[in-house]
Every structure is written in C-alpha cells, then in structure tokens.
Amino acid sequence: MRVLITGCYGQVGCSLTDQLAKDANATVLALDRDSLDITNQDVVNAVVTEFKPTIIINAAAHTAVDRAEEEVELSYAINRDGPKYLAKAAQVVGAAILHISTDYVFEGDKVGEYVESDITNPQGIYGKSKLAGETAVAEMCDKHIILRTAWVFGEKGNNFVKTMLRLGSTRDALNIVGDQFGGPTYAGDIANALIQIAKRIDQGDVIEFGIYHFSGLPHVSWYEFAETIFDTAVGQGLIQKKPGLNSITTEQYPTPAKRPSNSRLSTEKINNAFAIEASNWKTALNNIQAYTG
Numbered sequence: 001m002r003v004l005i006t007g008c009y010g011q012v013g014c015s016l017t018d019q020l021a022k023d024a025n026a027t028v029l030a031l032d033r034d035s036l037d038i039t040n041q042d043v044v045n046a047v048v049t050e051f052k053p054t055i056i057i058n059a060a061a062h063t064a065v066d067r068a069e070e071e072v073e074l075s076y077a078i079n080r081d082g083p084k085y086l087a088k089a090a091q092v093v094g095a096a097i098l099h100i101s102t103d104y105v106f107e108g109d110k111v112g113e114y115v116e117s118d119i120t121n122p123q124g125i126y127g128k129s130k131l132a133g134e135t136a137v138a139e140m141c142d143k144h145i146i147l148r149t150a151w152v153f154g155e156k157g158n159n160f161v162k163t164m165l166r167l168g169s170t171r172d173a174l175n176i177v178g179d180q181f182g183g184p185t186y187a188g189d190i191a192n193a194l195i196q197i198a199k200r201i202d203q204g205d206v207i208e209f210g211i212y213h214f215s216g217l218p219h220v221s222w223y224e225f226a227e228t229i230f231d232t233a234v235g236q237g238l239i240q241k242k243p244g245l246n247s248i249t250t251e252q253y254p255t256p257a258k259r260p261s262n263s264r265l266s267t268e269k270i271n272n273a274f275a276i277e278a279s280n281w282k283t284a285l286n287n288i289q290a291y292t293g
C-alpha cells in the first residue's frame, strides 16, 4: 500500500511514521507542515497527484484547545479546510482517507459512554472545527474512516503525562481536575489501529466506512490518571517521591475553552468491525522513562 501521512511530527504522526517504516509492504510518504501544509489546496493536490497514495492518513491538526478560542480562522483552516482538501484529493485518485477526530465533538453531559451515533454538540472552537472537518471528509470522499479519540499521549510531542512528570519533579503538590472523565489513549495504539484498518482497506476487504471511536480503558478522571502516572514513576525509580495530589473541580480550574466532563468513548464498534482492542494505557505507561524527553 502507498500511504501518505500528514502532520508527521505530531504525537500520532510520529508513531504512524515509525510503525509504517518497519512494514515492508508499505511505501510511505510522511510529511510535516513545511513539506505539506494541508491548508494549501494546490500543494495538497500536487503531492497527492504525484505520490498517488492508496491511503491518506491525516494526523495534522490544530490541537491547542484553549488557543483555538482566539485562533478561530486558523483552527477552521487546519481542522476543517485541510481535511476537506485531502479528502477531495483522495477521492480524485481513488484513495481512502483515514482522519482523526476527537471526543470534543460531544458536549460531555451524557451518562455513560458515547457511541458513534450520539448527537454531537461541541462546546468550543476546537471541537466545532473538528466536527466541521468530519463533515467535510465524509462529504468529499466515499472511502473515509473518521477515528475519534481522546486524551492522547505519546513519547513525542506535548501531553498530560509529560506535563505531570515535569511539574512533579519541581513541585511538592499539584492540583488536578477530578470531575472530568475519559480514556487516556496511547498514540502508538492509535497508529496501530489506523494501520490495521488501512491494511484491511488496501487488501480489498469489504468494510464499513464511517465513524469509529477508539480510546483507552479503564476510564478515569485526570486526577486518577495523574495518580497512576506518579505511582508508575515512583515504582520504576524515575522519581523518588510522589508529589501531593489534590483533586479539584473544573470550576476551580477555569480555562478559555470548556471541556466535556464526560469524554468516555465506547470502543465496541471498532472492536466488532476490526477486532481492535481499546488502548491499554497502563501498559503504555510501563515505559515511563520514554515520556521524560
């Protein structure tokens, strides 16, 4: 298969590039923003026409949730228009597009896990622009997979695990939000899920295109996630002492963008369709040293 990866230096982009580099059956073109700015339709068309991918995986996004409230135009350019150009180009060359989306398309007030057919109601610009991207991808390309995920962490890039380890090494106590719940998701597991789906498409299997949820289990609060991160770090001798952790409410930690209090995504559909298991984030934390860079 011929795979074009966008946003190749992001958390998921890096994992995709690393994993596909080991796959002898994949010819990969992994590009960063400098080589392929997805908001530039001419560049998108030129790259796709020349490389002729069978699969496009869009790992590029504007992911700064709070900054998005001010960078409205930029958010829509990257999260809606870019995916639209990629999907349109994919359709022209007969490729499938695998696009990543987010739990932030939901309001977060549901009791229980969100399934793919649940009504969306994003609360901020990031979520709204990502939802607009989903719609554009679905409209532009018949062969599309939209993988909604949540609470992503990987060895590369910025994420909660890295922030905790950094702050924990300099502070005695940390306040962590305890009333938002979700599934931490390892970037390597997202990449693996996307590659498994890509292979099924490439070998001509009949699959159901559309939206799938993929995230980690068990579901926890940010506070519980932090507890596990520090327990693992202490257990493995990465840090001597666990900082004091205080569970605080969302109200006590105001941010420019409103976050969903419930980000729990059901992974039943992807499991039934592709036998892909939820991300085991605790296992991914075992190599805690890898998140200190």
Ligand SMILES: NC(=O)c1ccc[n+]([C@@H]2O[C@H](COP(=O)([O-])OP(=O)(O)OC[C@H]3O[C@@H](n4cnc5c(N)ncnc54)[C@H](OP(=O)(O)O)[C@@H]3O)[C@@H](O)[C@H]2O)c1
Binding pocket: 006, 007, 008, 009, 010, 011, 012, 013, 032, 033, 034, 036, 037, 038, 039, 058, 059, 060, 061, 062, 063, 078, 082, 100, 101, 102, 103, 130, 148, 149, 150, 151, 152, 153, 157, 158
């Ligand atoms: N992070 C999370 O917790 C989370 C949660 C739910 C869903 N998601 C979704 O998961 C996907 C991957 O997220 P991630 O955490 O891997 O994101 P990330 O680490 O922020 O990476 C995004 C990448 O996209 C690149 N990019 C930005 N604008 C671009 C453009 N115009 N053209 C090409 N590349 C561009 C960025 O490059 P620069 O560094 O140069 O800006 C960066 O390398 C995204 O679709 C995101 O919405 C993430």
